[in-house]
Amino acid sequence: MKKIIISLIMMFGIISSTSFAGTLVINTDTSDAAPKEAFEYIIKKFEEENPDVTVKWNVFDHEGYKQSIRNFLNTDPPDVANWYAGNRMLPFVRAGLFEDVSDIWKDSGWVDGNLSENMEHAKKSMTIGGKQWGIPYTYYQWGVYYRKDLFTANGISVPKTWDDFVAACATLKAAGITPITIGSKYLWTTAGVFDYLNLRTNGYEFHMDLTLGKIPYTDPKVQAVFDKWDELVKPGYFLENHAALSWQEALTPMVNGEAAMYVMGNFAVAPLKEAGLRDSNLGFFQFPEITPGIPMAEEAPTDTVHIPSKAKNKTDAKRFLIFMSRADVQEEINKILGQLPINKNSSVKKGDPFLKAGLNMLNNAYAMAQFYDRDAPAQMASEGMKGFQEYMSNPDRRQKILERLEKVRQKVYK
Amino acid sequence: MEINNSKAKRITWWQKNQVKISPWIFLAPGLIFFSIYVIAPIFVSIGISFYQWDGLSPSIYVGLQNYIELLDDEYFYISLWNNLKWLIFFMLAVPIGLGLAIFLNQIVFGIRLIKSLFFFPFVISQVVIGLIFTWFYQPNYGVIAPFLNLIGLEGFSILANENTATYGIIFAGLYPQIAYCLILYLTGLNNINPEQIEAGRMDGAKGFHLFWNIVLPQLRHATFLAIVVTVIGALRSFDMVAIMTQGGPYGYSNVLAYYMFEQALSEYGYRMGYGSAIATVLFTIMMFYILFFIYRMYRNEREDNN
Structure with missing residues (x-):
């Protein structure tokens, strides 16, 4: 009997210990094709460079990961996990589940060159309480994607100012084309429009103050953002019925030539091209200036890698994070992802005009916002985006919506 | 008299209560799982409703605030x-x-x-x-x-x-x-x-x-x-x-x-x-x-x- 119990315990011990020395467990949410390929590539490369380390890689479903990470960080922590910058990592940092990796950022001996310098522009979004909690490895730009041929046919040139932009919308509308397409079923697309109107009307600092809860939603400066939004919503420049469509479904009118513009992230380019658009008829421009003189900040949501504080193999995990921060590695990952590297010494895929435009824009950006739902806490973001969607369908309810958001703000940021 | 006595002795507690107990034994697996997975969560859930909790950080008692x-x-x-x-x-x-x-x-x-x-x-x-x-x-x-x-x-x-x-x-x-x-x-x-x-x-x-x-x-x-x-x-x-x-x-x-x-x-x-x-x-x-x-x-x- 005793023997059986002992052997049972031994068996259990073997099964439950998922990692040994030299094993690096990595959990990622890279279930989509390109991200999966990118991680396959870098893990192979990492193993080649570090023959003493065996990587055990668990791929989670992209949506399911948001749930799973909350469980596995506590119960079965990997050595490395990917996540997002900004306020999105705040709950984990606050609960003490992410390891402080400020030493990687400080010590230039770790990497080729000084990390803080090469990734200076992304440092702010990785910092909470004066410490850095992860390494960013990719981001992408937001802006306006448009149909070049529809612009040419209607004699519109790329708008640089707000007045040009509104005039372009009016021309398109008169020609029977929906000026701006949007699918707001999953809400977040509305936040992209709001963020840009806010960044251009009031600037980056105001965006951060608002998402940090320092400014009431009834503030005249917030009203000013909605005044600008009114100029687009009230004449019906956005796609009708957007509340019933996902962002992908809202691509269809643009592909069919029924809509001309989309305020979107660079990930929209791939499905648009798959649907038949080419570099010759699909273009990108920076969201136009609204208040003259305000430095242009951009939206650039950043993906990151972190070390869970309960990780077993932190030594190799740090080696992996340092590896991920390297210019040549980031270059390769982002070539596969079709996105932009954070490290300034990396170059981007040649021959992709969208990446080139994005890199150019972001390298000259005054600052980088993560996105409304990553900068604001979850509850505020969810209520805010519901409010934006309601406003876009019923612009006359603006006051009521803003008062409700203000009520939520006072509750959330107590 | 003696015979009767010995018979009475042989009736154990189990034999006396068999009819009453056996349905519970058959019901036990179902009841146990039902109370673990259905009944208990109801009370746990009602309990959580008096707390502010994000699932990660320690929970804070807030009474009827929710x-x-x-x-x-x-x-x-x-x-x-x-x-x-x-x-x-x-x-x-x-x-x-x-x-x-x-x-x-x-x-x-x-x-x-x-x-x-x-x-x-x-x-x-x-x-x-x-x-x-x-x-x-x-x-x-x-x-x-x-x-x-x-x-x-x-x-x-x-x-x-x-x-x-x-x-x-x-x-x-x-x-x-x-x-x-x-x-x-x-x-x-x-x-x-x-x-x-x-x-x-x-x-x-x-x-x-x-x-x-x-x-x-x-x-x-x-x-x-x-x-x-x-x-x-x-x-x-x-x-x-x-x-x-x-x-x-x-x-x-x-x-x-x-x-x-x-x-x-x-x-x-x-x-x-x-x-x-x-x-x-x-x-x-x-x-x-x-x-x-x-x-x-x-x-x-x-x-x-x-």
Whole structure:
């Protein structure tokens, strides 16, 4: 009997210990094709460079990961996990589940060159309480994607100012084309429009103050953002019925030539091209200036890698994070992802005009916002985006919506 | 005397109580799991509703704060109101199911195939039904679009309009629910006593009169069951809402079950306490119905026995 119990315990011990020395467990949410390929590539490369380390890689479903990470960080922590910058990592940092990796950022001996310098522009979004909690490895730009041929046919040139932009919308509308397409079923697309109107009307600092809860939603400066939004919503420049469509479904009118513009992230380019658009008829421009003189900040949501504080193999995990921060590695990952590297010494895929435009824009950006739902806490973001969607369908309810958001703000940021 | 004594000694405690205990032994596995997975979570959930907890950090006791916040929450009232709409309109499944059952309760060639076709919606997954109806409702290219164009509602989107979204989802939900009621009534109709109908006919009852006074009372058990499953189905309506609108546009098609999920477990949620408070309210409402029906069932059984 005793023997059986002992052997049972031994068996259990073997099964439950998922990692040994030299094993690096990595959990990622890279279930989509390109991200999966990118991680396959870098893990192979990492193993080649570090023959003493065996990587055990668990791929989670992209949506399911948001749930799973909350469980596995506590119960079965990997050595490395990917996540997002900004306020999105705040709950984990606050609960003490992410390891402080400020030493990687400080010590230039770790990497080729000084990390803080090469990734200076992304440092702010990785910092909470004066410490850095992860390494960013990719981001992408937001802006306006448009149909070049529809612009040419209607004699519109790329708008640089707000007045040009509104005039372009009016021309398109008169020609029977929906000026701006949007699918707001999953809400977040509305936040992209709001963020840009806010960044251009009031600037980056105001965006951060608002998402940090320092400014009431009834503030005249917030009203000013909605005044600008009114100029687009009230004449019906956005796609009708957007509340019933996902962002992908809202691509269809643009592909069919029924809509001309989309305020979107660079990930929209791939499905648009798959649907038949080419570099010759699909273009990108920076969201136009609204208040003259305000430095242009951009939206650039950043993906990151972190070390869970309960990780077993932190030594190799740090080696992996340092590896991920390297210019040549980031270059390769982002070539596969079709996105932009954070490290300034990396170059981007040649021959992709969208990446080139994005890199150019972001390298000259005054600052980088993560996105409304990553900068604001979850509850505020969810209520805010519901409010934006309601406003876009019923612009006359603006006051009521803003008062409700203000009520939520006072509750959330107590 | 001696013999009797020795016999009495041999009757053990087990033998004495065997009849009383054995049903509990057989019930034990079920009861244990039922209390671990159903009963206990109810109390744990009610307990969590007094806390503020994001699922990661330590929880903070806030007393009735979550319930007070609920009373001031616009979306809560919208969801509650939508649940009421579900309760009322989902009930249509019962008479429609009955009508179809009577229509299909005849002996013609191929009726089995036709019956199974009518029953089919209940077999396919709710997710599939929700998805297909979402496509039906799609403005411009959905199946319903040409009909909407006929009545001058060109490009009208049922699911994007705050006034019609809930009805659109209920309509989709009715599709499998009618099939469920249909099957309940079909089995009920099989058990109808033909002699009573014969007797009714001889007394001169026909048509609606015959149906109302002779057939329907015999279907009482089927009706009871159909109403209970439909009420519970209406109150726990979740999958259709999740698939078709996610509570949108801007929370106007939300129901309590989905709102609870949104607050407690969705991407922007993790307000476990608040979600539990919503769950507790929903549970209380359900409890009223369930107790009422159990009471009625109990009373009916007793009447039957008398």
